Amino acid sequence: MLKKILIANRGEIAVRIIRACKELGIKTVAIFSEADRDALHVQLADEAYCIGPASSKESYLNFTPIMSVANLTAVDAIHPGYGFLAENADFAELCAKCKITFIGPSVYAIQKMGTKDVARETMRQAGVPIVPGSEGIIESEAQAIALAAEIGYPVIIKATAGGGGKGIRVARDQEELIKSINVTQQEAEKAFGNPGVYLEKFIEDFSHVEIQVLADNFGNVIHLGERDCSVQRRLQKLIEETPSPAINSTIRKEMGNAAVKAAQAVNYSGAGTVEFIFDKKDQSFYFMEMNTRIQVEHPVTEMVTGIDLIKEQIKVASHETLAINQDDIQFNGWSIECRVNAEDPFKQFMPTPGQIELYLPPGGLGVRVDSAAYPGYRIPPYYDSMIAKLITHGKTREEAIERMKRALSEFFIEGVSTTIPFHQRVLEHDVFLSGDFNTKFLELHSIMKDATID
């Protein structure tokens, strides 16, 4: 087993990883920017070092000071969390060079999945369903026009190096297509240094359903069921749940098998997530992308399976064989996660960094809080706005929702505005309660206007 791990991250995920390490008896080294001197992860780790100024680029994204601390504190491994360096193949390569274990898949797997058209092609060859579209990068306008005519409009143009909602454009006819290709290529060149774009059929109404996979270094791959992340605002997930209310047991099984195939295709190792577009009308699903890291929403999977995903990551990185096989996995009840952000839902989700005065997280049966906040904590304006992930578990979807409503009602955060009122309204919304919604939910229903909750 690994003995000492550097956590190359901040916030709740750094705290989450430190917790798992403590429970495994592994020493922890935290790093922090000047803006995070008082952060909780700094206080909880065995050692902590300031590695640079507030700017992520000069601190959490800066290889040199991180590797310096890793070397000087003699850690065996680096856990990148999510975001920052989590899917950075160069950083993973640097770790390998420095003989430090990067807790994540191989550089090969990161690269294969990190470039969208490569991933798409890899999946196609592995027999994982992909959205109809181009095979690889679009070579010419003529090729794009012919292809779009064949699969039918609307189509979507995606930069192969894109991500997080950037470098994407929809075209509804040939004219738009030509324009979009040019603009997206230029944008992608500028933003990602790679102008390559590809083309897919645009599926407008879909659920975002993803499968958690777990693989060791000896070829064993299992999946831990799905998560439904269809409640999104501008491609940012806000509420996640498992099981998905959108899919049935047949789809669940097929999707799970497809995800395992996807992971096997890149010799995946560790925890990863295969995201799918689920088209309810056709009852069909397509590979969207694979995230080669732990996800923000991993706790809901932990709640229903009882499996500690961070510990599993660490065990796999310690070259242990998976102790569980597919048949051992039991899905128990329902779990929901609400991301409580420092944003004002009454003012277009404007970020509200500042000092948290009163902070009292909810407790009791079936309630889990993953957070790095504390009374008096000052949320810095430089990073993401998440204050806490509130996760509930119940026997049924209804119980998980009722428990979430109860927990939200006793989550006392004063000093900054939060998205708690937003979540409270979603959880009262008939469409959400029905389970019959997709990624357009927040577009179609203006939650903050529709309902009135005091």
Add this chain to the structure above:
Amino acid sequence: MLKKILIANRGEIAVRIIRACKELGIKTVAIFSEADRDALHVQLADEAYCIGPASSKESYLNFTPIMSVANLTAVDAIHPGYGFLAENADFAELCAKCKITFIGPSVYAIQKMGTKDVARETMRQAGVPIVPGSEGIIESEAQAIALAAEIGYPVIIKATAGGGGKGIRVARDQEELIKSINVTQQEAEKAFGNPGVYLEKFIEDFSHVEIQVLADNFGNVIHLGERDCSVQRRLQKLIEETPSPAINSTIRKEMGNAAVKAAQAVNYSGAGTVEFIFDKKDQSFYFMEMNTRIQVEHPVTEMVTGIDLIKEQIKVASHETLAINQDDIQFNGWSIECRVNAEDPFKQFMPTPGQIELYLPPGGLGVRVDSAAYPGYRIPPYYDSMIAKLITHGKTREEAIERMKRALSEFFIEGVSTTIPFHQRVLEHDVFLSGDFNTKFLELHSIMKDATID
């Protein structure tokens, strides 16, 4: 289903009950003494009324104002929690008279189990193993002497109306026996208004193992496994866990069946606990007493069974049939509870009421906090000293313990001394870790001196 419940209690159990009610959509009425005006349960309930001064006798134990509020707020039911009026047959009777449901068993069951010699006799008749001893109250010294000679010394003399460690005496020979009977009778007369005492063989080395039962009003009785509460200081439980490290699966099954028989013998309804003395040497167990209420330590059972005991109490009180039968119950992993009290373990557990300045409960996977504390909360000196119940759940005993250690290390309470350092030492203690200990554990090992933890 009940529509509105008055919670005749305070502290964490009042909060626990309010939480369950909220999740079931039931309105709640809190009551409070003058000393509890700022208490969390007052803030969380839908309505709250001051019913008297700080003294429990004039507030939480005072029938009249409680029934006044119950009537005037038109509640369907009263939940008594634990302590205070929870096992008060007179109060349960008053509720019945006022046509308000008392959430608990019948007056008959409370009475049968509330008087120790009656309970003993009832159990004997039902075929539940009891400690060898007198059949009913001791009539004369001569009878006691003959009986003690027959079953062998040491013997224990118990006031039939006693409880909580009061009205109990051990005799190691005939001389002590005669003296103890007289003193205990006098004491019991004074303390409980009932001088009756009975006699039992004194089992010195035993584990405290109790079985959680659940029964509806239609004769269905199930058990939810055991809890081991052997870590006690002066008969006060400090750490509880399930499963018990002391018993094997045969004993577990026999004890579960015995507990179901015990509950059936008094037509039990709702949640109750049958406490057993487990003699490891003989691998035998004996009925100790039945608590006709929810217990402080109920959460560990909830963690491994996934069953919300407070909700079950409410459903039974709403005349629902138990939705689960014995075969549905699955025991999943291991759970431990540490009672974090406002006591100074370095000063003979002296109570430390006062203001909590910083309060940050731990979070993350497998951690549950049941508490009524908050930053700035002033712990009044009038009631019990519990600040929080910290409960962890893991796949194994080892994981539950490691998780507890992790959670204790990030439980920040400032302003008052707490028993956190005590728990941290117990959780490092070889004997505790071995699982091979009994109720003498804290007598034999002076935890606060043995180990050094910074």
Add this chain to the structure above:
Amino acid sequence: MIKISEIKELIKVLDASSVDELVYEFENEKLKLKKNVPTFESVPVQTAQPIVTPAIELADDKQPVTVEKVQPDYDYEITSPMVGTFYLSSSPETGPYVKIGDQVTKKSVVCIVEAMKLFNEIEAEVDGEVVTILAENGELVEYGQPLFGIKQK
């Protein structure tokens, strides 16, 4: 944020020192402490008015403390000795025991609080004038809840 306990400490330190005034500002926080500087000769003219202790009302957990001077025109409150229903008269047919402006003596019955079908007559316990009625007829009143404001004789 400065804690109360810290302010108390500062006051003690100030007391023991020759420092007369302390002003502390940090970001949006400000603390000022000023002493009753006894380093001058003072000729007290008169201290006619009684010291008015400001009435502090905590409206809600989530609202800022408002420190305001309320000058209640009464100096005694009759409070409810129990939880129950508050009645101004013994029955709907009869008039109220007291009205605003009435003079009461210690033994005057001012209202009834009903608890568990028992009608408890509440006495004034002071001599004075009823200045205000603080609870509504038929209302559920708590233990200790103010019912009447009395200006004592």
Add this chain to the structure above:
Amino acid sequence: MIKISEIKELIKVLDASSVDELVYEFENEKLKLKKNVPTFESVPVQTAQPIVTPAIELADDKQPVTVEKVQPDYDYEITSPMVGTFYLSSSPETGPYVKIGDQVTKKSVVCIVEAMKLFNEIEAEVDGEVVTILAENGELVEYGQPLFGIKQK
């Protein structure tokens, strides 16, 4: 937010002390307590001493505010521009770049911070005298960690 109970405590403390006035502001919260003293004519004799504003330093989240006057004998700190290992000399064989008492100029190399096998020479950036060395030879220094105290010219 300040609680009533805390305000009551403060009033008591104030009563028992020579402090006359307390003003506390934080965000949208304001508390002012003032004693009823000035109703007499006062002839100030002199307030010769200057008002001393104590320096308040919040050492740690968990410790009470300590009010102390720190008078460091240096007025500039050379801080580490990166994480790395701090070396006073370029090799074990050579002497240190600087010692206490040495005069340095802006361009003087004062130490080395090694990061990823790169030896980064750190320059003084001010003219002055080395008053104290704040890190130990061979120590892992953080970004921004003070290394030397300099009394500027």
